[in-house]
Amino acid sequence: MVWSSSTKRRMPMSCAKQSLSAETRERISSVEQAIVPLGGAGDVDLETVTVIARAIRESRSLRIDYRRHDGTEVRRTIEPHRIVHTGTRWYVVARDPDRDAWRTLRLDRMTPRLPLGKPFAPREIPDEAVREFTTHSITAAPYRYRYRVRMHAPAAEVAAHFGPSIAAVTALDDETCELTAGTGSPEEFALYIGTTGIDFDVLYGDDLRVTLRDLSARFASAAES
Missing domain, CATH: 3.30.70.250 (Malonyl-CoA ACP transacylase, ACP-binding)
Known part of the structure; x- marks a missing residue:
């Protein structure tokens, strides 16, 4: 299934949630709580979003296969904190514990590997700080x-x-x-x-x-x- 911001807008949530199973309601709630809007939104695989949202909610590390911009494949362990959607793409703001650094990773280049990893202590990050970090990461940092x-x-x-x-x-x-x-x-x-x-x-x-x-x-x- 593909998730987009229009999916969220189309849902009359108070009514629709009542007709869903408890598991599905929990998945939707996890996604909503994990997302920070930065603009419009493109489409992304719902399974990827919900796995990351669950890792964020439970403060659990996550192993991922990730395709870099040059096409090379790498495997990483991340500590995801927030999901951000822009006008065209979805990103996850995560800490890389191996490098002790913050990363902004594209969800469409990512394949999560279950089960979830060990718990981590989440950092408190205001939504505005997430927006500023993500905007800098995708508009300036990658360019010469x-x-x-x-x-x-x-x-x-x-x-x-x-x-x-x-x-x-x-x-x-x-x-x-x-x-x-x-x-x-x-x-x-x-x-x-x-x-x-x-x-x-x-x-x-x-x-x-x-x-x-x-x-x-x-x-x-x-x-x-």
């Missing part, structure tokens, strides 16, 4: 080039151009906001942000400034041809 710009428009207007899995948008005041994002190249970022039609200032990224000057000269030359 990372930039910060001041956008001359309200945060809500800018966020409409950039989903939560693309950039982090933080309001500075009622009329401006800061956008942080990673990208494969400065040219890619410059062209993408230029299509928004919103004025901006570069706060971090000297190579982005060079790229913007170069593109500006080329576009101006093309306009005069």
